[in-house]
Amino acid sequence: QKEVEQNSGPLSVPEGAIASLNCTYSDRGSQSFFWYRQYSGKSPELIMFIYSNGDKEDGRFTAQLNKASQYVSLLIRDSQPSDSATYLCAAPGLQGAQKLVFGQGTRLTINP
Amino acid sequence: EPEVTQTPSHQVTQMGQEVILRCVPISNHLYFYWYRQILGQKVEFLVSFYNNEISEKSEIFDDQFSVERPDGSNFTLKIRSTKLEDSAMYFCASSGGTLLGYGYTFGSGTRLTVV
Numbered sequence: 001q002k003e004v005e006q007n008s009g010p011l012s013v014p015e016g017a018i019a020s021l022n023c024t025y026s027d028r029g030s031q032s033f034f035w036y037r038q039y040s041g042k043s044p045e046l047i048m049f050i051y052s053n054g055d056k057e058d059g060r061f062t063a064q065l066n067k068a069s070q071y072v073s074l075l076i077r078d079s080q081p082s083d084s085a086t087y088l089c090a091a092p093g094l095q096g097a098q099k100l101v102f103g104q105g106t107r108l109t110i111n112p
Numbered sequence: 113e114p115e116v117t118q119t120p121s122h123q124v125t126q127m128g129q130e131v132i133l134r135c136v137p138i139s140n141h142l143y144f145y146w147y148r149q150i151l152g153q154k155v156e157f158l159v160s161f162y163n164n165e166i167s168e169k170s171e172i173f174d175d176q177f178s179v180e181r182p183d184g185s186n187f188t189l190k191i192r193s194t195k196l197e198d199s200a201m202y203f204c205a206s207s208g209g210t211l212l213g214y215g216y217t218f219g220s221g222t223r224l225t226v227v
Contacts, residue, residue: 024193034215042220042221043201043218043219043220043221044155044203044218045218046215046216046217049215088155090155092159093168096142098145098160098162098167098168099145099157099160099168099170100155100157100209100216101157101158102154102155103154104153104154105154105174
């Protein structure tokens with residue numbers, strides 16, 4: 001059974017600082033990872049996905065993947081109060097499968 | 113921007129009753145999914161649907177659950193005899209292609225409350 005683990009937080013970061021969110025996964029064969037943002041009572045919203053080792057940047061967001069350490073992270077630069085949400089890490093259930101296995105999410109609060 | 117639409121946004125039902133949750137996926141998408149999230153818990157996969165048939169289902173998706181794409185636009189989840197533990201947010205999602213290239217777009221969800 002594939003596991004995706006996240007620290008549930010809460011993580012509190014001052015406005016303008018860098019927020020760092022981490023995720024580990026159990027299946028060494030996992031090829032791709034997804035970061036979703038979920039505001040309270042709302043549906044998950046895709047922020048970005050990554051499938052190559054290294055960094056992938058999209059605006060203020062950077063995803064980092066280290067397959068050797070089975071670790072994926074999301075950095076949010078210049079954090080804004082509107083970034084306050086729960087961030088979900090997810091990976092495909094099996095190679096080639098269409099389902100996603102989600103972590104429990106990290107609750108992030110940006111303090112003005 | 114295209115959206116996945118779910119109705120109703122909130123449904124209250126009595127234990128043992130049947131409910132149908134409705135979804136309209138993005139029009140050119142090919143893969144459809146149902147997930148659920150019990151309050152305070154992880155988002156959990158229920159079922160995936162492709163080419164008019166179930167492609168994968170979880171152990172949660174037992175005989176009480178069924179999915180249907182009755183026409184070219186709607187995608188429904190039916191729970192035949194609801195239990196208290198079925199109370200959750202149910203999310204429909206769709207994807208234009210494989211996970212690797214696309215990820216999913218989730219609908220806004222239906223909050224199901226079983227009393």
